[in-house]
Amino acid sequence: MRKQNRVKTMQAVILKDRRVSVEEVPMPSVEEGEALIRVSKAGICNTDLEMIKGYMDFEGIIGHEFVGRVVETPVKDWIGKRVVGEINISCHKCEMCQAGYPKHCSSRRVLGIQGKEGVFAEFMTLPLSNLHSLPSEISDVEAVFVEPLAAALEILDQVQIRKEHEVLVLGDGKLGLLIAQVIRTQTPDVFCVGHHPRKLALLQRRGIRTCLKNCDRDQKFDMIVEATGNPKGISEALNRIKPRGKIVVKSTFYGQSGIDISRMVINEIQLIGSRCGPFEKALDFLKNKLIDVRDMVDGDYPLEEAQEALELAKRTKTIKVFLTP
Amino acid sequence: MRKQNRVKTMQAVILKDRRVSVEEVPMPSVEEGEALIRVSKAGICNTDLEMIKGYMDFEGIIGHEFVGRVVETPVKDWIGKRVVGEINISCHKCEMCQAGYPKHCSSRRVLGIQGKEGVFAEFMTLPLSNLHSLPSEISDVEAVFVEPLAAALEILDQVQIRKEHEVLVLGDGKLGLLIAQVIRTQTPDVFCVGHHPRKLALLQRRGIRTCLKNCDRDQKFDMIVEATGNPKGISEALNRIKPRGKIVVKSTFYGQSGIDISRMVINEIQLIGSRCGPFEKALDFLKNKLIDVRDMVDGDYPLEEAQEALELAKRTKTIKVFLTP
Numbered sequence: 001m002r003k004q005n006r007v008k009t010m011q012a013v014i015l016k017d018r019r020v021s022v023e024e025v026p027m028p029s030v031e032e033g034e035a036l037i038r039v040s041k042a043g044i045c046n047t048d049l050e051m052i053k054g055y056m057d058f059e060g061i062i063g064h065e066f067v068g069r070v071v072e073t074p075v076k077d078w079i080g081k082r083v084v085g086e087i088n089i090s091c092h093k094c095e096m097c098q099a100g101y102p103k104h105c106s107s108r109r110v111l112g113i114q115g116k117e118g119v120f121a122e123f124m125t126l127p128l129s130n131l132h133s134l135p136s137e138i139s140d141v142e143a144v145f146v147e148p149l150a151a152a153l154e155i156l157d158q159v160q161i162r163k164e165h166e167v168l169v170l171g172d173g174k175l176g177l178l179i180a181q182v183i184r185t186q187t188p189d190v191f192c193v194g195h196h197p198r199k200l201a202l203l204q205r206r207g208i209r210t211c212l213k214n215c216d217r218d219q220k221f222d223m224i225v226e227a228t229g230n231p232k233g234i235s236e237a238l239n240r241i242k243p244r245g246k247i248v249v250k251s252t253f254y255g256q257s258g259i260d261i262s263r264m265v266i267n268e269i270q271l272i273g274s275r276c277g278p279f280e281k282a283l284d285f286l287k288n289k290l291i292d293v294r295d296m297v298d299g300d301y302p303l304e305e306a307q308e309a310l311e312l313a314k315r316t317k318t319i320k321v322f323l324t325p
Numbered sequence: 326m327r328k329q330n331r332v333k334t335m336q337a338v339i340l341k342d343r344r345v346s347v348e349e350v351p352m353p354s355v356e357e358g359e360a361l362i363r364v365s366k367a368g369i370c371n372t373d374l375e376m377i378k379g380y381m382d383f384e385g386i387i388g389h390e391f392v393g394r395v396v397e398t399p400v401k402d403w404i405g406k407r408v409v410g411e412i413n414i415s416c417h418k419c420e421m422c423q424a425g426y427p428k429h430c431s432s433r434r435v436l437g438i439q440g441k442e443g444v445f446a447e448f449m450t451l452p453l454s455n456l457h458s459l460p461s462e463i464s465d466v467e468a469v470f471v472e473p474l475a476a477a478l479e480i481l482d483q484v485q486i487r488k489e490h491e492v493l494v495l496g497d498g499k500l501g502l503l504i505a506q507v508i509r510t511q512t513p514d515v516f517c518v519g520h521h522p523r524k525l526a527l528l529q530r531r532g533i534r535t536c537l538k539n540c541d542r543d544q545k546f547d548m549i550v551e552a553t554g555n556p557k558g559i560s561e562a563l564n565r566i567k568p569r570g571k572i573v574v575k576s577t578f579y580g581q582s583g584i585d586i587s588r589m590v591i592n593e594i595q596l597i598g599s600r601c602g603p604f605e606k607a608l609d610f611l612k613n614k615l616i617d618v619r620d621m622v623d624g625d626y627p628l629e630e631a632q633e634a635l636e637l638a639k640r641t642k643t644i645k646v647f648l649t650p
Binding site: 250251252253258260273 | 420426483567574576577583593595600
């Protein structure tokens with residue numbers, strides 16, 4: 001096959017030995033069933049920051065939140081399409097895949113996290129079966145939020161939230177702000193406890209009650225979403241949950257968390273681990289303007305300034321930082 | 326009202342300052358809506374042993390597993406009835422009671438555990454609404470198992486176990502042995518990991534697969550019931566659960582348990598606290614001989630030998646010890 005006369009290298013953000021650098025690397029090779037995608041915009045997630053600390057032990061191109069355009073693929077209909085992509089690459093054969101949980105595939109690779117180069121680069125590849133074509137109603141900025149919004153929407157697939165439920169969201173980070181908005185579509189009684197007046201103000205403008213730090217200690221909730229990113233978050237949730245209540249756990253971090261198990265048993269509390277979620281629903285929510293991501297982007301940097309972008313993303317006052325190759 | 330010419334004191338097992346003694350104490354006063362019950366037989370539970378170590382900070386007559394006969398009550402139909410009794414005494418007015426969870430009543434008292442004198446005594450009292458009349462098919466020995474069996478059956482109300490599920494029971498204590506039998510009624514694939522050949526043999530005779538300590542490390546399970554009574558039990562369960570699996574937690578003990586939360590989140594594991602359960606169903610299971618408590622009683626002592634009985638109950642090889650006033 002005659003090679004096209006195209007660039008053979010590209011710029012990418014590489015993680016190695018817990019250090020990040022911007023390098024010129026070979027273009028990704030496109031495997032069977034995959035598309036080559038030119039990245040239009042990418043988002044920095046807390047997971048990226050945790051990975052730099054050593055989480056997941058990954059080396060290579062990091063990043064998994066993106067919007068891009070398909071530039072090469074055997075299925076011609078896809079070429080030129082504006083796309084987002086699911087991050088779990090599954091075998092579709094193992095027990096978990098067959099049981100309908102491909103994102104729990106026992107031999108999965110995860111975009112920019114585990115066994116698969118990520119999106120902080122000019123180009124990337126993903127299986128066509130992971131891609132979702134974007135409707136024109138969703139902007140590039142909104143599209144970068146599809147992956148974390150899907151993770152927030154996973155909660156609705158795991159627990160039934162009714163309009164009479166009182167729900168507490170612990171944490172006003174990137175994910176907490178999306179989760180509070182998602183839950184607000186199910187019940188008016190959402191309450192977000194955070195540490196940053198500016199972030200909470202953003203929720204207040206969307207009609208969500210908020211509170212700085214340790215307020216209203218006495219109120220107990222039917223359901224709590226723990227998105228603090230802090231090992232102490234679960235204990236805080238156990239303090240504020242009603243008996244028979246459900247705590248959805250979103251935080252991932254190093255090491256162990258001390259939990260008062262007897263209290264969980266006596267009050268018959270459920271702790272529900274929650275990870276990636278449904279892209280279709282996220283696209284639907286954004287298309288129908290049920291989620292508002294305005295004012296959530298604090299910076300948009302070219303790839304060569306990835307270091308500065310990551311530094312900004314690390315600051316606790318920051319919400320979201322973008323990279324534009 | 327003229328007092329009957331009856332005994333004004335009785336023998337009882339008293340917990341005070343983490344010490345147990347057998348004493349002559351006043352007969353319990355019968356409050357409105359209550360029945361006075363002569364205790365026929367009582368069972369020593371792990372919770373009693375934990376309470377002696379300081380759990381629940383209770384002082385007074387301990388014990389909550391019993392069978393007895395009603396000797397005094399305003400509702401004459403009950404007099405002479407052979408009964409067992411639910412241990413949570415609820416207000417029937419608070420939010421949790423109104424929501425249909427009286428055992429989570431915010432001002433509940435718990436028989437021999439919290440705010441209510443227990444059953445290691447000649448006489449005891451309970452509200453009539455807590456009592457269940459025993460059918461003749463259930464012996465006194467079986468009846469003492471109604472309360473822990475109900476706790477085991479609570480699991481069936483919390484998770485749906487289907488016949489294709491592979492379920493692991495961690496722990497071969499009193500409760501673990503009942504739980505394994507309960508789960509065996511739902512699926513043939515029950516597996517109990519314990520530390521005592523004699524206890525496991527008892528399950529083997531009932532057609533349940535068992536394993537001593539750390540066998541078959543590779544097999545993963547759809548569901549795990551953690552009944553080890555040990556802070557390390559949850560970590561062991563997290564090692565052996567499939568993604569999206571459910572861990573029902575039965576252990577209560579002092580202090581905190583270290584849990585790898587990220588693993589729980591990534592694999593979307595559910596931890597489900599589980600406490601007291603449905604007496605009706607326990608009576609039904611015993612009446613229909615679905616649960617076999619033979620060979621589970623290691624000793625039956627008069628009240629005055631409660632110290633010896635408790636010493637025997639503490640030994641890890643012991644299954645169940647009874648007290649007969």
